[in-house]
Amino acid sequence: xxxxxxxxHTDNAPVVVPSRLDIIQAITGVLLILFLWAHVxxxxxxxxxxxxxxxxxxxxxxxxMAQIGGPLVLLLIVYHFLIAARKMPFRASEFMTFWRNARSxxxxxxxxxxxxxxxxxxxxxxxxIHIYVVLSTLPITAEQSASRVQGGWxxxxxxxxxxAELHLGIGFYRLGVKYGYITRASRxxxxxxxxxxxxxxxxxxxxxxxxxMLLTN
Amino acid sequence: xxxxxxxxxxxxPLDPESKPHMQTFVLDETPSMTLFIALTQIRETIDPxxxxxxxxxxxxxxxxxxxxxxRPGLACSTQTKDLPDHIVLQPLPFFKLLGDLSVDTGTWFxxxxxxxxxxxxxxxxxxxxxxxxxxxxxxxxxxFELDRCIECGCCVAACGTALMRKDFLGxxxxxxxxxxxxxxxxxxTEEDFYEIIGDDNGVFGCMGLLACEDVCPKKxxxxxxxxxxxxxxxxxxxxxxxxxxxxxxxxxxxxxxxxSEQHND
Numbered sequence: 054x055x056x057x058x059x060x061x062h063t064d065n066a067p068v069v070v071p072s073r074l075d076i077i078q079a080i081t082g083v084l085l086i087l088f089l090w091a092h093v094x095x096x097x098x099x100x101x102x103x104x105x106x107x108x109x110x111x112x113x114x115x116x117x118m119a120q121i122g123g124p125l126v127l128l129l130i131v132y133h134f135l136i137a138a139r140k141m142p143f144r145a146s147e148f149m150t151f152w153r154n155a156r157s158x159x160x161x162x163x164x165x166x167x168x169x170x171x172x173x174x175x176x177x178x179x180x181x182i183h184i185y186v187v188l189s190t191l192p193i194t195a196e197q198s199a200s201r202v203q204g205g206w207x208x209x210x211x212x213x214x215x216x217a218e219l220h221l222g223i224g225f226y227r228l229g230v231k232y233g234y235i236t237r238a239s240r241x242x243x244x245x246x247x248x249x250x251x252x253x254x255x256x257x258x259x260x261x262x263x264x265x266m267l268l269t270n
Numbered sequence: 271x272x273x274x275x276x277x278x279x280x281x282x283p284l285d286p287e288s289k290p291h292m293q294t295f296v297l298d299e300t301p302s303m304t305l306f307i308a309l310t311q312i313r314e315t316i317d318p319x320x321x322x323x324x325x326x327x328x329x330x331x332x333x334x335x336x337x338x339x340x341r342p343g344l345a346c347s348t349q350t351k352d353l354p355d356h357i358v359l360q361p362l363p364f365f366k367l368l369g370d371l372s373v374d375t376g377t378w379f380x381x382x383x384x385x386x387x388x389x390x391x392x393x394x395x396x397x398x399x400x401x402x403x404x405x406x407x408x409x410x411x412x413x414f415e416l417d418r419c420i421e422c423g424c425c426v427a428a429c430g431t432a433l434m435r436k437d438f439l440g441x442x443x444x445x446x447x448x449x450x451x452x453x454x455x456x457x458x459t460e461e462d463f464y465e466i467i468g469d470d471n472g473v474f475g476c477m478g479l480l481a482c483e484d485v486c487p488k489k490x491x492x493x494x495x496x497x498x499x500x501x502x503x504x505x506x507x508x509x510x511x512x513x514x515x516x517x518x519x520x521x522x523x524x525x526x527x528x529x530s531e532q533h534n535d
Contacts, residue, residue, distance in 0.1 A: 071469040072507035075500075139470070140431075140477055147434040154363075154430050157340040162480040163430055231478040232504070233497020233522060240480075240493065 074136050079228055081133040086221050088126055093254055096198075097261045103195035103268060110193035123188045127181060134177050141170055165223050172220040179213040199268035207262065214258040222251030272299040272355055276308060278320065279360040282369045292358075293317075305345035305359070306334055309371070321370035329487060332420030335362050335427070336371045342424035344487045345371075362427040364436075375423040382443045386466050390456045409452070416449035416495065418488050425482035425492060437471045441482035441492040444473055448495040451502070463499075464506040473500045498522040 099106040113119040142148040155163045186201075187193060202210065226247040229235035235243045274297045281290040295312045306324055313320045325331040327346050334345040337360040339353060350357070365373040382388075419442055426432045426440040444467060450456040451463060467473045476496055483493040501522050509517065 068469065069507040071474045072464070072504050075474045076504050076508065140475075142434055150433045151430045154428075154433050157337070158428060158481055159340060160428070160479075160481050160484060162478070162484070166430070166477055166479055227478045230480065230493065231476065231497065232501045233494060236494050236497065237483065237491050 074139070078133065078136040079232070081129055081136070082224050082228060085126075085129055085133060086225055088129075089217060089221055090254070093257055093261075097257050099195050099198070099268070100260055100264045103199075106195045106198075114192055119191070119193065120188065123184050127184045130177065130180055134173060137173065165227070168219060169223055169227070172216045172223075175212070175216045176220055179209065179216070182209075183213060195265075195268060199265045202262060202265040207266070210258075210262055214262070215255055218251050218254045218258065221254070222247045225250070273297070274299050274308065274350060275356045276312070277356070277358045278309075278312075278371065280320075280370050281367065282321070283367060284369070299350055303350045305336075305338065305348045305350065305353075305357070308350060308357075309345060309359075321368065321372045323372045330420060332375070332422030335373075335375070335422035335424050335487075336360065337362060337427070342427040342485050344422060344424070347487055362423055364427045364429075364433055365423055373423070375421060378423070378426075379421050379442075382439060383446070386439065386443050386447050388443075388446050388450070390450065390453065391458045391462075392455060393457065403455070405454075409454070413449055413453055416445055416452075416490065419445060419490055420488060422487060424485045424487060428481035428485040430479050430481065431475055431477050435471070435475065438475045439467065439472050441476075441486075441496060443467075444476070444499050445490060445492055445495045448499050451499070460502060460506045464503050467499060468503045468507065473503050476500065 095109050096106065098109055110119070113122070142151045151167075155167060190197065226235065226243055229243060230240070276295045276297060277292045278295060279290070280288075280293045282288040295316055297308055297311060300307070304327075306327055309320065309322050310324075313322075322336070322345070323333040324346065325333045329344055329347040332344070335342060336345055337343075337358075338345070338348055339358050342362055345359075359371060361367055361371050362373050362375070365375050365378055368374055421442065423442075425442050429438070429440055432438045432440045447463060447467060450458065469475075473496065478496075480493055482496075483491075486492055501520065505512070505517055505521055
């Protein structure tokens with residue numbers, strides 16, 4: 054028995070928007086992951102020597118990569134947020150349903166998504182402030198960063214750092230899961246890798262902050 | 271021997287006097303007792319009005335899906351010895367409540383199967399006198415692996431996305447379509463599959479929460495199938511933009527298993 058398919062009778066080309074938005078969410082996510090890794094590594098050069106960090110910062114400013122790249126990264130963050138936020142439970146009924154389900158299930162991956170939503174909103178606000186403050190007080194130097202961290206900005210970074218690294222680590226894992234690169238067989242290994250990766254980057258970030266705290270002009 | 275305190279959700283939507291509430295039953299645990307046995311005992315010895323679904327008692331029919339201590343599962347394949355003394359039983363959310371622990375999964379599955387056109391699409395005319403077409407044993411096993419779904423509804427009832435958005439097709443439908451995707455008798459193309467699941471009610475609605483994967487009583491590889499179908503569908507939408515060699519590299523193989531490692535084992 055063959056039944057006619059209703060879908061086959063329409064001449065319209067398939068709608069590609071939902072799919073492409075999903076791809077853009079993935080690509081912007083990957084770009085932001087790569088950016089943050091590079092960012093943390095480059096700033097952590099201060100641990101080796103403030104002069105090294107100043108040299109790197111100088112290179113990025115003279116080539117205008119900081120001045121142009123900074124706003125572009127902010128744009129990327131906003132864009133990534135907007136696309137990903139399509140899935141957020143904004144309506145009260147959605148929020149209550151999701152929350153009740155997460156509490157009742159006691160299921161790790163469901164909670165990881167809640168972490169993604171919370172960290173996303175925190176990062177959106179704090180990263181905007183961070184980018185604005187840094188780019189409006191150029192040039193970037195180890196001394197200036199140190200005086201900023203010592204002058205009351207430490208709590209700001211102590212919140213932003215783990216939030217960003219958590220979001221990145223969980224996002225990396227979930228992207229792999231959603232696109233079938235992390236499979237049932239490899240899920241537990243990747244979940245551990247994700248913890249290690251997040252831990253390492255938080256550690257590098259903390260060491261950098263400690264270095265800034267101890268840096269004297 | 272333990273005494274079990276079983277809290278059961280009670281509500282009869284057809285009785286105007288009935289109010290949703292939890293009722294506690296106390297039972298003596300017996301060896302190898304399943305929740306199905308416990309519920310039957312309650313119905314036979316304590317309260318004959320208790321409503322719950324069952325049929326096969328062996329994890330095959332998928333009737334007795336319910337929320338057991340917060341997680342969807344099958345009453346017949348859950349042993350009380352694996353649970354604490356205090357057990358809370360609720361009906362599966364998402365589906366229409368018929369009464370107490372009984373829900374109507376059939377109506378939902380029927381419309382879902384119609385939406386994904388859950389049958390072999392072929393132009394071939396069936397000839398009853400012809401010899402049956404042969405199929406490679408490995409492929410037959412791969413199809414069977416995905417065909418093991420008993421439609422209990424646990425994956426949908428555990429899915430945060432499905433609970434929030436009632437039009438979401440859920441893991442079971444996408445797994446069902448993955449089964450036709452690898453079946454060479456189904457002549458639907460990638461484009462056809464895209465039209466069915468290539469939106470936010472389909473595979474792009476999935477948020478990768480993996481509750482489906484973790485509650486499935488039949489351990490169907492839902493995570494892997496969701497990944498395969500999402501990647502296939504996503505690549506379908508950028509055909510013509512992304513170079514062909516890259517598409518071929520990224521495309522999942524049209525087989526039941528997501529990774530080459532599993533084949534090599």
